[in-house]
Amino acid sequence: MSPASALAVAGALLALAIIGGVLLRALDGRRRGGGHLRFDAGGAGTALAPRATLVQFSTEMCSRCPQVRRMLGELATGHDGVEHVEVDLTHRPDLSARYRVLQTPTTFVVDRSGAVRARFHGVPHRHAIDEAIAAV
Template structure:
């Protein structure tokens, strides 16, 4: 293989890696629809809030989970009809496949009936979280 061809292939791989990294970074923390998922309150060993519940999926080794925990607790404490529960996937790995959790933190906005109305992978953007709660 010629040196020019090897450099061209290496350059193409670097460009492809940067594009994929930027795309993943832009998608992190954005609001997604909940699809047809329903959250079972038994999985969080607690009751759902009257209007909505912020369900945070985390693990013991998650570096960003404490930041999200503080943010969601603050948001939930500002409204009486809103609850925040945290599910540790370290102790409940079966839930990651049931709810299709591929990364932590992942946050669900669940309405009072258990329907997942919004989903955030990574650290939720505050304005997107506010919009999701307003839609419930």
């Protein structure tokens, strides 16, 4: 391979990595629908709140999880009938497969019947969580 073509391949890979990173960053924290997913509170060792439960999936090595824990705790105390629950996937890896959690933090907004009404990958936007709680 000539030096010019090697440089062109390296440049194309760099551009592809930058575009991929920008796309992932843009999608991080955005609200997604819960689909037909149901959260089994008993299986996770917790209980559901009367209005909505903010379920945060985290791991011990997650660097962004403490920030999300504080934010969700503040949001839960600011709304009546809303509670925040943290599920550590380090000790419960079976739940990551069941709920298709591919990254931490992942947050679910669950209604009182256990239906997942919204799902957030990464650090959720505060206003998006407020909107999801209001929709429950």
